[in-house]
């Protein structure tokens with residue numbers, strides 16, 4: 001349902017306009033602007049402490065900038081109240097973080113079903129929808145395990161299933177492979193990108209790893225709290 005119509009020209013879906021945000025005396029964003037079109041897969045790169053996660057959190061309506069504007073699908077996000085932003089996050093966004101942050105008391109399939117249960121889907125239907133993702137993400141047979149009984153790569157794929165089970169329009173991923181070895185990280189990235197392409201999901205991916213960023217269609221660099229398109233590689237040009 002979310003798959004882009006190839007005949008439709010790209011349209012801006014997620015946007016930061018001149019976002020400024022400080023944590024006390026520490027400036028994190030100093031006028032960051034970024035536009036991501038519907039269906040795009042964008043990697044946000046940059047040095048440690050440059051403001052990547054802060055920008056992602058602003059775009060996702062987790063943080064509100066001190067000034068500037070955040071837009072999603074033609075709607076101002078930064079001026080919404082906490083309730084409006086949390087509804088947006090629940091209904092239209094998915095999240096994957098460095099450490100999957102699964103609920104340890106729940107089974108893998110209950111973790112995946114959680115966003116649907118929170119949105120009011122009946123338990124049987126939520127678990128059925130969750131189970132479909134176990135096959136797709138190479139997790140079949142692990143439905144009843146708890147997070148302590150999963151490998152890091154398996155847990156991160158369960159976290160990915162949880163992020164996409166409600167078919168979000170935007171998937172926000174912050175160092176989704178940061179806790180994994182490079183081989184396992186590549187498997188997770190391949191599954192993440194395949195799932196996003198099949199569903200037409202827009203992906204905004206924070207990473208410091210060029211191998212992870214290479215899965216994206218476009219790279220944006222954040223430096224000193226400002227975002228810019230990656231300069232062309234001088235060797236390649």
Ligand SMILES: Nc1ncnc2c1ncn2[C@@H]1O[C@H](COP(=O)(O)OP(=O)(O)OP(=O)(O)O)[C@@H](O)[C@H]1O
Nearest residue numbers: 023026027028047048049050051052053054055208
């Ligand atoms: N909750 C917070 N309280 C205080 N300062 C913060 C907080 N979060 C981030 N910062 C500061 O804001 C700046 C930007 O941090 P941010 O986490 O956005 O950077 P980053 O580029 O994602 O870094 P990394 O790659 O190391 O994760 C840094 O100077 C950081 O120390």
